[in-house]
Amino acid sequence: MDTVNLYKELLSRFGIEKQTLMLAEEQGELIKAINKKLRGKGDRLSIVEEMADVVIMLQQIAQFFDIDKEEVNLIVNKKLKRTEERLAKGEV
Ligand SMILES: [Mg+2]
Numbered sequence: 001m002d003t004v005n006l007y008k009e010l011l012s013r014f015g016i017e018k019q020t021l022m023l024a025e026e027q028g029e030l031i032k033a034i035n036k037k038l039r040g041k042g043d044r045l046s047i048v049e050e051m052a053d054v055v056i057m058l059q060q061i062a063q064f065f066d067i068d069k070e071e072v073n074l075i076v077n078k079k080l081k082r083t084e085e086r087l088a089k090g091e092v
Contacts, residue, residue: 007060016064023057030054 001009011019030050036042062072086092 003059004063007063011060011064016061019057019060019064023054023061026050026053026057 014022030047030053033042033046033050037044037047062068083092
């Protein structure tokens with residue numbers, strides 16, 4: 001099964017509300033992994049794994065709302081450019 005169909009299946013099985021809650025849960029797990037590593041107890045791989053979980057949930061939600069990677073990247077680049085300009089002006 002390709003990723004698009006897998007996400008479609010997961011969204012149809014669990015629904016957008018549950019998958020949105022899963023995104024929040026995965027974000028929490030990522031923060032926990034980062035905090036653990038910063039306290040000297042965790043490992044880098046756990047952070048990578050939790051990042052992957054967050055990406056998977058984000059991709060599902062993006063697919064639900066018919067938002068593609070290019071559309072998001074366009075806005076990301078715009079925001080990064082704005083931040084860069086603010087940095088140069090000493091506003092950040
Ligand atoms: Mg996780």
